[in-house]
Amino acid sequence: MSFSWALVIVFIISYIIGSINISKIVAFLKKDRKLETSGSGNPGTMNMLRTYGAKSAVITLVLEVVKAGLTAWLCAFVLTKSYPVQTLGYDCNLLVFFFSGFTIVFGSCFPFFGTMKGGKGVACAFGVFCFSPIWYIALSLFVVGIILIILTEYGAISSLVFVLGVSIATTIYIFVLNIAFSPLICVLIWLMTILIYVRHYKNIYRLCTHQENKANFKASFKKLFHKRRKGVEEIPEDEVEHAPENVVDVEEDNKTD
Numbered sequence: 001m002s003f004s005w006a007l008v009i010v011f012i013i014s015y016i017i018g019s020i021n022i023s024k025i026v027a028f029l030k031k032d033r034k035l036e037t038s039g040s041g042n043p044g045t046m047n048m049l050r051t052y053g054a055k056s057a058v059i060t061l062v063l064e065v066v067k068a069g070l071t072a073w074l075c076a077f078v079l080t081k082s083y084p085v086q087t088l089g090y091d092c093n094l095l096v097f098f099f100s101g102f103t104i105v106f107g108s109c110f111p112f113f114g115t116m117k118g119g120k121g122v123a124c125a126f127g128v129f130c131f132s133p134i135w136y137i138a139l140s141l142f143v144v145g146i147i148l149i150i151l152t153e154y155g156a157i158s159s160l161v162f163v164l165g166v167s168i169a170t171t172i173y174i175f176v177l178n179i180a181f182s183p184l185i186c187v188l189i190w191l192m193t194i195l196i197y198v199r200h201y202k203n204i205y206r207l208c209t210h211q212e213n214k215a216n217f218k219a220s221f222k223k224l225f226h227k228r229r230k231g232v233e234e235i236p237e238d239e240v241e242h243a244p245e246n247v248v249d250v251e252e253d254n255k256t257d
Helices: 003-019 022-030 045-052 054-082 093-109 122-130 135-152 155-176 182-199 201-208 217-224
Strands: none
Touching: 003 054, 003 093, 022 045, 022 054, 045 054, 045 155, 045 217, 054 093, 054 122, 054 217, 093 122, 093 182, 122 135, 122 155, 122 182, 135 155, 135 217, 155 182, 155 201, 182 201
Protein backbone atom coordinates (compact mmCIF):
# COMPACT_ATOMS: atom_id res chain seq x y z
CA MET A 1 0.00 0.00 0.00
CA SER A 2 1.30 3.44 -0.92
CA PHE A 3 1.81 6.14 1.70
CA SER A 4 -0.95 8.24 0.10
CA TRP A 5 -3.52 5.48 0.56
CA ALA A 6 -2.30 5.02 4.13
CA LEU A 7 -3.11 8.70 4.75
CA VAL A 8 -6.59 8.16 3.32
CA ILE A 9 -7.15 5.36 5.84
CA VAL A 10 -5.83 7.65 8.62
CA PHE A 11 -8.32 10.30 7.51
CA ILE A 12 -11.27 7.87 7.58
CA ILE A 13 -10.36 6.39 10.97
CA SER A 14 -9.66 9.79 12.53
CA TYR A 15 -12.87 11.31 11.18
CA ILE A 16 -15.04 8.44 12.45
CA ILE A 17 -13.45 8.51 15.91
CA GLY A 18 -13.67 12.31 16.00
CA SER A 19 -17.39 12.03 15.18
CA ILE A 20 -18.01 10.06 18.38
CA ASN A 21 -19.35 12.72 20.74
CA ILE A 22 -18.52 11.79 24.33
CA SER A 23 -20.81 14.44 25.83
CA LYS A 24 -23.81 12.97 24.02
CA ILE A 25 -22.93 9.52 25.34
CA VAL A 26 -22.61 10.81 28.92
CA ALA A 27 -25.86 12.76 28.57
CA PHE A 28 -27.61 9.67 27.20
CA LEU A 29 -26.48 7.66 30.21
CA LYS A 30 -28.03 10.31 32.47
CA LYS A 31 -31.47 9.45 31.02
CA ASP A 32 -33.03 12.60 32.44
CA ARG A 33 -32.41 15.44 30.02
CA LYS A 34 -31.48 16.05 26.40
CA LEU A 35 -28.21 17.94 26.09
CA GLU A 36 -29.11 19.79 22.89
CA THR A 37 -32.13 21.42 24.54
CA SER A 38 -30.36 22.39 27.77
CA GLY A 39 -27.96 25.21 28.53
CA SER A 40 -26.41 26.56 25.33
CA GLY A 41 -27.59 23.54 23.34
CA ASN A 42 -24.03 22.75 22.24
CA PRO A 43 -22.95 19.12 22.72
CA GLY A 44 -19.61 19.95 24.29
CA THR A 45 -17.70 19.96 27.56
CA MET A 46 -18.66 23.50 28.58
CA ASN A 47 -22.38 22.81 28.18
CA MET A 48 -21.93 19.60 30.17
CA LEU A 49 -20.60 21.81 32.97
CA ARG A 50 -23.62 24.12 32.78
CA THR A 51 -26.19 21.35 32.41
CA TYR A 52 -24.93 18.38 34.43
CA GLY A 53 -22.25 19.83 36.68
CA ALA A 54 -18.50 19.49 37.21
CA LYS A 55 -18.28 15.71 37.52
CA SER A 56 -19.88 15.03 34.14
CA ALA A 57 -17.81 17.82 32.54
CA VAL A 58 -14.54 16.39 33.86
CA ILE A 59 -15.45 12.89 32.65
CA THR A 60 -16.32 14.28 29.22
CA LEU A 61 -13.11 16.31 28.99
CA VAL A 62 -10.84 13.43 30.02
CA LEU A 63 -12.46 10.99 27.58
CA GLU A 64 -12.33 13.52 24.73
CA VAL A 65 -8.65 14.22 25.44
CA VAL A 66 -7.76 10.53 25.47
CA LYS A 67 -9.92 9.83 22.40
CA ALA A 68 -8.28 12.52 20.30
CA GLY A 69 -4.70 12.38 21.55
CA LEU A 70 -4.38 8.61 21.62
CA THR A 71 -5.90 8.21 18.16
CA ALA A 72 -3.51 10.75 16.61
CA TRP A 73 -0.54 9.23 18.42
CA LEU A 74 -1.41 5.67 17.34
CA CYS A 75 -1.90 6.72 13.71
CA ALA A 76 1.51 8.42 13.69
CA PHE A 77 3.14 5.48 15.48
CA VAL A 78 1.75 2.82 13.14
CA LEU A 79 2.62 4.72 9.96
CA THR A 80 6.09 5.56 11.23
CA LYS A 81 6.70 1.85 11.81
CA SER A 82 5.16 0.87 8.48
CA TYR A 83 6.91 3.64 6.50
CA PRO A 84 10.24 4.36 8.22
CA VAL A 85 12.58 7.16 7.24
CA GLN A 86 14.67 4.76 5.17
CA THR A 87 11.62 3.95 3.01
CA LEU A 88 10.15 7.43 2.53
CA GLY A 89 13.32 9.46 2.77
CA TYR A 90 11.82 11.74 5.45
CA ASP A 91 10.32 11.60 8.94
CA CYS A 92 6.52 11.50 8.65
CA ASN A 93 5.72 11.22 12.37
CA LEU A 94 4.54 14.76 13.17
CA LEU A 95 2.99 15.19 9.75
CA VAL A 96 0.73 12.17 10.27
CA PHE A 97 0.11 13.12 13.90
CA PHE A 98 -1.25 16.59 13.13
CA PHE A 99 -3.03 15.38 9.99
CA SER A 100 -4.91 12.89 12.15
CA GLY A 101 -5.38 15.54 14.87
CA PHE A 102 -6.92 18.05 12.48
CA THR A 103 -9.24 15.37 11.07
CA ILE A 104 -10.36 14.39 14.58
CA VAL A 105 -11.18 18.01 15.45
CA PHE A 106 -13.02 18.38 12.14
CA GLY A 107 -15.01 15.21 12.91
CA SER A 108 -15.81 16.55 16.37
CA CYS A 109 -17.18 19.79 14.87
CA PHE A 110 -18.97 18.16 11.94
CA PRO A 111 -19.67 14.55 12.94
CA PHE A 112 -20.75 11.86 10.54
CA PHE A 113 -23.32 10.67 13.05
CA GLY A 114 -26.53 12.61 13.60
CA THR A 115 -27.19 15.90 11.84
CA MET A 116 -23.56 17.07 11.44
CA LYS A 117 -24.02 19.16 14.60
CA GLY A 118 -21.06 18.60 16.87
CA GLY A 119 -19.09 20.40 19.51
CA LYS A 120 -16.52 23.16 19.01
CA GLY A 121 -13.43 20.98 18.95
CA VAL A 122 -11.58 22.49 21.93
CA ALA A 123 -11.42 19.31 24.04
CA CYS A 124 -10.20 17.28 21.05
CA ALA A 125 -7.60 19.94 20.20
CA PHE A 126 -6.44 19.87 23.82
CA GLY A 127 -6.05 16.10 23.53
CA VAL A 128 -4.03 16.39 20.34
CA PHE A 129 -1.61 18.94 21.82
CA CYS A 130 -1.38 16.98 25.09
CA PHE A 131 0.00 14.01 23.14
CA SER A 132 2.30 16.21 21.03
CA PRO A 133 6.00 16.93 21.77
CA ILE A 134 5.03 20.20 23.52
CA TRP A 135 2.55 18.56 25.90
CA TYR A 136 4.04 20.51 28.81
CA ILE A 137 3.15 23.82 27.14
CA ALA A 138 -0.36 22.53 26.43
CA LEU A 139 -0.81 21.63 30.10
CA SER A 140 0.59 25.01 31.20
CA LEU A 141 -1.81 26.86 28.92
CA PHE A 142 -4.64 24.66 30.17
CA VAL A 143 -3.88 25.88 33.70
CA VAL A 144 -3.92 29.45 32.38
CA GLY A 145 -7.32 28.68 30.83
CA ILE A 146 -8.63 27.40 34.15
CA ILE A 147 -7.47 30.59 35.86
CA LEU A 148 -9.19 32.68 33.18
CA ILE A 149 -12.47 30.82 33.52
CA ILE A 150 -12.34 31.22 37.31
CA LEU A 151 -11.74 34.95 37.00
CA THR A 152 -14.18 35.66 34.16
CA GLU A 153 -16.66 32.73 34.25
CA TYR A 154 -16.56 32.78 30.44
CA GLY A 155 -15.57 29.44 28.93
CA ALA A 156 -15.16 30.90 25.44
CA ILE A 157 -12.36 33.25 26.55
CA SER A 158 -10.51 30.38 28.18
CA SER A 159 -10.90 28.13 25.11
CA LEU A 160 -9.87 30.75 22.55
CA VAL A 161 -6.81 31.87 24.53
CA PHE A 162 -5.69 28.26 24.98
CA VAL A 163 -6.05 27.32 21.31
CA LEU A 164 -4.29 30.45 20.06
CA GLY A 165 -1.47 30.15 22.58
CA VAL A 166 -0.74 26.48 21.95
CA SER A 167 -0.84 26.98 18.17
CA ILE A 168 1.72 29.79 18.37
CA ALA A 169 3.95 27.73 20.67
CA THR A 170 3.77 24.67 18.39
CA THR A 171 4.57 26.74 15.31
CA ILE A 172 7.68 28.19 16.99
CA TYR A 173 8.73 24.72 18.16
CA ILE A 174 8.41 23.22 14.68
CA PHE A 175 10.32 25.95 12.86
CA VAL A 176 13.06 26.26 15.48
CA LEU A 177 13.79 22.52 15.26
CA ASN A 178 13.41 22.61 11.46
CA ILE A 179 11.16 19.54 11.46
CA ALA A 180 10.42 17.90 8.11
CA PHE A 181 7.43 19.42 6.31
CA SER A 182 7.25 22.30 8.81
CA PRO A 183 5.07 24.52 6.56
CA LEU A 184 2.55 21.74 5.92
CA ILE A 185 2.36 20.83 9.61
CA CYS A 186 1.80 24.48 10.53
CA VAL A 187 -0.96 24.74 7.93
CA LEU A 188 -2.73 21.81 9.62
CA ILE A 189 -2.30 23.39 13.06
CA TRP A 190 -3.64 26.77 11.98
CA LEU A 191 -6.51 25.22 10.04
CA MET A 192 -7.45 23.54 13.31
CA THR A 193 -7.26 26.89 15.11
CA ILE A 194 -9.29 28.72 12.46
CA LEU A 195 -11.93 25.98 12.53
CA ILE A 196 -12.29 26.29 16.32
CA TYR A 197 -12.52 30.09 16.10
CA VAL A 198 -15.17 29.84 13.40
CA ARG A 199 -17.13 27.45 15.58
CA HIS A 200 -16.96 30.07 18.35
CA TYR A 201 -18.19 32.96 16.21
CA LYS A 202 -21.46 33.23 18.15
CA ASN A 203 -19.56 33.26 21.44
CA ILE A 204 -17.24 35.98 20.14
CA TYR A 205 -20.25 38.06 19.10
CA ARG A 206 -21.93 37.58 22.48
CA LEU A 207 -18.71 38.49 24.28
CA CYS A 208 -18.45 41.70 22.27
CA THR A 209 -22.08 42.55 23.06
CA HIS A 210 -21.86 41.45 26.72
CA GLN A 211 -24.46 38.70 26.20
CA GLU A 212 -22.28 35.61 26.62
CA ASN A 213 -23.53 32.83 28.93
CA LYS A 214 -21.45 32.22 32.02
CA ALA A 215 -20.04 28.77 32.69
CA ASN A 216 -20.98 28.59 36.40
CA PHE A 217 -17.52 27.07 36.89
CA LYS A 218 -16.97 28.01 40.52
CA ALA A 219 -20.47 27.04 41.61
CA SER A 220 -20.27 23.65 39.88
CA PHE A 221 -16.91 22.72 41.38
CA LYS A 222 -17.89 24.04 44.79
CA LYS A 223 -20.82 21.65 44.68
CA LEU A 224 -18.60 18.79 43.50
CA PHE A 225 -16.17 19.11 46.40
CA HIS A 226 -18.75 20.12 48.97
CA LYS A 227 -18.94 17.60 51.77
CA ARG A 228 -22.31 16.42 52.93
CA ARG A 229 -23.07 18.10 56.21
CA LYS A 230 -24.59 16.05 58.94
CA GLY A 231 -28.33 16.31 59.02
CA VAL A 232 -28.54 18.25 55.73
CA GLU A 233 -29.92 16.59 52.64
CA GLU A 234 -27.53 16.91 49.68
CA ILE A 235 -28.96 18.16 46.41
CA PRO A 236 -27.94 15.97 43.45
CA GLU A 237 -25.25 17.55 41.28
CA ASP A 238 -27.48 17.54 38.21
CA GLU A 239 -29.96 19.79 40.00
CA VAL A 240 -27.50 22.46 41.13
CA GLU A 241 -28.96 25.09 38.80
CA HIS A 242 -32.48 23.75 38.76
CA ALA A 243 -33.35 23.20 42.40
CA PRO A 244 -35.87 25.84 43.44
CA GLU A 245 -35.09 27.92 46.45
CA ASN A 246 -37.28 27.49 49.49
CA VAL A 247 -39.24 30.64 50.11
CA VAL A 248 -40.04 31.26 53.74
CA ASP A 249 -42.50 33.92 54.78
CA VAL A 250 -41.60 35.36 58.12
CA GLU A 251 -44.33 37.19 59.94
CA GLU A 252 -43.22 39.72 62.47
CA ASP A 253 -44.80 39.36 65.86
CA ASN A 254 -46.44 42.45 67.19
CA LYS A 255 -44.74 42.93 70.46
CA THR A 256 -46.22 45.09 73.18
CA ASP A 257 -44.29 46.49 76.07
